[in-house]
Amino acid sequence: MEALRRMILEKGKGIGNDIVKVDMFLNHRIDTALLFQMGEAWADEFRNEKPETVLTVEASGIAMAVAAAHALGDIPVVFAKKSATVVQNDDIVQAPVYSFTHKTQNMIRIEKRYLPEGTRVLIIDDFLADGQAVHGLMSLCEQQKAVVVGVGIAVEKGFQPGGKALREAGVHLKSLAVVEGIENGNIVLRPDDN
Amino acid sequence: MEALRRMILEKGKGIGNDIVKVDMFLNHRIDTALLFQMGEAWADEFRNEKPETVLTVEASGIAMAVAAAHALGDIPVVFAKKSATVVQNDDIVQAPVYSFTHKTQNMIRIEKRYLPEGTRVLIIDDFLADGQAVHGLMSLCEQQKAVVVGVGIAVEKGFQPGGKALREAGVHLKSLAVVEGIENGNIVLRPDDN
Numbered sequence: 001m002e003a004l005r006r007m008i009l010e011k012g013k014g015i016g017n018d019i020v021k022v023d024m025f026l027n028h029r030i031d032t033a034l035l036f037q038m039g040e041a042w043a044d045e046f047r048n049e050k051p052e053t054v055l056t057v058e059a060s061g062i063a064m065a066v067a068a069a070h071a072l073g074d075i076p077v078v079f080a081k082k083s084a085t086v087v088q089n090d091d092i093v094q095a096p097v098y099s100f101t102h103k104t105q106n107m108i109r110i111e112k113r114y115l116p117e118g119t120r121v122l123i124i125d126d127f128l129a130d131g132q133a134v135h136g137l138m139s140l141c142e143q144q145k146a147v148v149v150g151v152g153i154a155v156e157k158g159f160q161p162g163g164k165a166l167r168e169a170g171v172h173l174k175s176l177a178v179v180e181g182i183e184n185g186n187i188v189l190r191p192d193d194n
Numbered sequence: 195m196e197a198l199r200r201m202i203l204e205k206g207k208g209i210g211n212d213i214v215k216v217d218m219f220l221n222h223r224i225d226t227a228l229l230f231q232m233g234e235a236w237a238d239e240f241r242n243e244k245p246e247t248v249l250t251v252e253a254s255g256i257a258m259a260v261a262a263a264h265a266l267g268d269i270p271v272v273f274a275k276k277s278a279t280v281v282q283n284d285d286i287v288q289a290p291v292y293s294f295t296h297k298t299q300n301m302i303r304i305e306k307r308y309l310p311e312g313t314r315v316l317i318i319d320d321f322l323a324d325g326q327a328v329h330g331l332m333s334l335c336e337q338q339k340a341v342v343v344g345v346g347i348a349v350e351k352g353f354q355p356g357g358k359a360l361r362e363a364g365v366h367l368k369s370l371a372v373v374e375g376i377e378n379g380n381i382v383l384r385p386d387d388n
Contacts, residue, residue, distance in 0.1 A: 003250040028275070029308040032260065058253035063271065066226065074227040077257065081222070114223040115297045 001041045001176035003034055004154065005097040005189055014182030020127075022156060026061035027126050035129025038114035038176055039067025044126065045174040046072070051122035053078055054116065055137055056109050057097075063175070064154055065124040078115060080108040080140060095131050095139035108136045117145040128153040128175060155179060158190050195235045195370040197228055197320060197367065199383055213295030214321075219255035221320050232370055233261025236346040237317065239368040240266070243343035245316035247272055247309065249331055251291075251302050258348055259318040266316070272309060274302040274334060289333035291326050303328050311339040322347040322369060325356025349373060352384050 013021040053070060054123035056065035063078045077178040086094065086107055094109035115121070123137045134151055141148050149172065156163045156175035166173045178190040198226045207215040219225035251274040252257035277303045278300055280288065288303035290338060309315070317331045328345055335342050343366065350369035360367045374385040 025303065026306070028273065028305060030263075030271040032263045032270055035260065036264060036268065042318060059273070059275075060252075062253060062256040063260045066224065066260050069224075069226045070230060074228055074230065077224040079222065079253070081253075111217065111222060114218070119386070136378065139343070171216065 003037050003128055004176045005192060008177055008187055010089050014187040018181060020179050020187060026154060035063055035067045037167055039178055041066040041070040044070035046122050046150045050120055052120045054124055055121050056124045057133055058082055061125045068124050068152060078110055083107050087089050088163050093140055093143045095136040097136035100130050110140055115144045115146050119146040121146050122147045122149055123151045126154045128156040128162045129160040131165055145176050146166050197231050198370045199386060202229055202371055202381055205371045206381050208381040210381050211376060214373050214381060224257050229261045233265040235370055236262040237265035239345045240316050242315055245343050246314045248318050249315050249325055250318045252276055255319045258320060260331055262318050262346060269349050272304055274304050287337045289330040291330035294324050304334055304374055309340050309360050313340040314343045316343060319346045320348045322350040322356045323354040325359055
């Protein structure tokens with residue numbers, strides 16, 4: 001997506017070999033105009049899949065999920081909550097998410113009734129690297145017998161294995177920008193062919 | 195705001211004396227159509243204050259801040275991050291927020307450069323009870339010499355002191371719904387005169 005790619009090149013920062021910092025327009029300060037353009041781009045990609053609910057995980061996925069849901073005709077958003085602990089509660093469904101960055105495992109969870117069986121779900125998240133968060137969200141859907149019709153990502157780290165694995169598994173994945181790598185602090189983007 | 199009031203009465207749940215559960219349309223599952231109507235209502239209230247940035251705190255304030263910012267012409271959103279710890283970093287500004295519910299004190303923080311001196315700030319949050327979160331956000335603004343032009347809240351607990359204190363301090367506060375109390379599990383709303 002051209003507007004996002006341009007913003008990443010103009011304002012994003014590459015740190016070390018693998019940190020892509022987009023705090024200034026995506027996940028601390030939000031460029032609202034860009035956000036809603038991103039929502040339109042995901043909606044264009046996934047409209048034919050007829051998603052009924054957008055699923056994401058707090059906190060930085062929420063803004064993007066809202067923009068996508070708005071562009072898809074104001075379908076509902078559900079955001080999974082993060083917690084350090086497993087809880088015992090028949091009303092919720094949970095899945096582990098391992099963070100390679102923080103070397104910790106967290107649980108994500110939703111109340112079951114917000115994701116009824118058969119719901120057509122579009123997963124939206126800000127980053128895709130190892131794919132742990134997306135797999136956690138897919139696990140919630142699977143446990144609920146909901147149908148994942150697509151996965152929309154803002155920034156995919158193309159040099160990490162998450163995106164490739166999802167595509168090989170036949171998941172309809174759309175990353176609005178794919179980072180190939182970081183060279184001397186400069187972010188190198190893949191040509192926009194997803 | 196009539197649509198929010200109706201939704202609270204239809205789907206909200208009162209628990210005990212003071213818990214107002216609106217998970218099913220506001221802060222776990224989000225009713226996106228209602229969310230954007232709420233954004234319009236805040237924009238109508240605060241447009242003349244000429245806000246330049248919407249400030250909130252993760253996680254459940256983010257969706258509402260995005261809706262308000264969109265209705266105000268796609269002005270940027272900044273969301274403060276929560277953490278259990280104080281950090282030493284010249285680039286950030288932080289403030290304590292005490293939670294009466296959890297009996298814990300957390301820090302909220304933002305990167306200073308996202309709230310430059312003189313910025314006209316609209317604070318948006320989902321709940322107002324004791325006012326601790328709003329005071330934390332106002333403290334961030336004060337430390338940055340940013341100007342708080344208004345505070346927009348989705349659900350104010352009118353039986354707790356936060357709203358009254360802000361109004362008495364002359365803050366331009368707009369709560370879209372004010373809960374007077376909970377009677378036998380039923381949520382009682384104040385007539386919509388804010």
